[in-house]
Amino acid sequence: MRRLAIVVLILGAFAVAGPADARQYPWMRLPPTPTLPKAERSGLAPVNGIRMWYAVFGHGSPVLLLHGGLANSNYWGLQVRALAPKYEVIVLDSRGHGRSTRTGAPITYDLMSSDVLALMDYLHIRRAAIAGWSDGAIIGLDIAIHHPERVTKLFAFAANSDPSGVKDVDRSPVFTAFIARASREYRQLSPTPTQFKAFLANIEEMWATEPHFTDTQLRHIRVPTWIVDADHDEAIKRENTDQMAALIPGAGELILPEVSHFAFLQDPVMFNEALLRFLAER
Numbered sequence: 001m002r003r004l005a006i007v008v009l010i011l012g013a014f015a016v017a018g019p020a021d022a023r024q025y026p027w028m029r030l031p032p033t034p035t036l037p038k039a040e041r042s043g044l045a046p047v048n049g050i051r052m053w054y055a056v057f058g059h060g061s062p063v064l065l066l067h068g069g070l071a072n073s074n075y076w077g078l079q080v081r082a083l084a085p086k087y088e089v090i091v092l093d094s095r096g097h098g099r100s101t102r103t104g105a106p107i108t109y110d111l112m113s114s115d116v117l118a119l120m121d122y123l124h125i126r127r128a129a130i131a132g133w134s135d136g137a138i139i140g141l142d143i144a145i146h147h148p149e150r151v152t153k154l155f156a157f158a159a160n161s162d163p164s165g166v167k168d169v170d171r172s173p174v175f176t177a178f179i180a181r182a183s184r185e186y187r188q189l190s191p192t193p194t195q196f197k198a199f200l201a202n203i204e205e206m207w208a209t210e211p212h213f214t215d216t217q218l219r220h221i222r223v224p225t226w227i228v229d230a231d232h233d234e235a236i237k238r239e240n241t242d243q244m245a246a247l248i249p250g251a252g253e254l255i256l257p258e259v260s261h262f263a264f265l266q267d268p269v270m271f272n273e274a275l276l277r278f279l280a281e282r
Helices: 011-016 073-083 109-122 135-146 173-189 196-209 215-219 238-247 268-280
Strands: 002-005 041-047 050-057 062-066 088-092 128-133 151-157 225-230 252-256
Touching (some): 041 109, 050 073, 050 109, 062 073, 073 088, 088 109, 128 135, 135 151, 135 215, 151 268, 215 238, 225 238, 225 268, 238 252, 252 268
Parallel strands (some): 062 088, 062 128, 128 151, 151 225, 225 252
Antiparallel strands (some): 041 050
16 A cells, blocks of 8 residues: 655634634635536436436546545536646436436445446446545445446545545534535536435435445455545544455555545645646556
């Protein structure tokens, strides 16, 4: 396992924030959801009984960006702008999320992984790099374990390998604010705008019971992988991050400083530099 470190001084935050004003620290803020730039093409793909929304940007080697639970592809807006000059960037709204539909079947990580593979087939993408955040990173790990031939490399930010690796997010003001925002965005984007409560209950059940990647499965990942997290992640236990990085052969472990589960919004420059460095490695 390779351990990597990126040291970034966020002087502005500490210049204005004293001990009595912790709200100014980057990891305690939830910046606005970005917008996506104009896509080369976008649409609704018929996959596994649903209509999955996707958009494609730029040209080059394909990179899939997979968002976290309850979110949507707009959250990747700052990363799309950084990657599209060098790569073909594909974003998608996971089953039931954002603009994508869902069926009556419970949403699971295996099912969402199958959706991603079906979208790749629909877009005629044989292999792609995957960068995932939270549930998106878990989907990336699932694909790397079960379908390694479809993945060139995996940047897994804020994943857990087992429900025991998750903290009590109900105690986090930032995560509480995110769920409230997700509810508003669901009403704005979803083809079923009145069903957020049922959707949330399904996702919370999945979080409570999945995933269950075994040590053996992690040891057999051969896809070049970075396991990435934030030093103030309010959702993921550090010991689970360390364990995954130690088990995956040759994996790099990167802990981003002074950010949280929403690092790609809180310090997009640092996050994008790490992602671009990873994608450029041979």
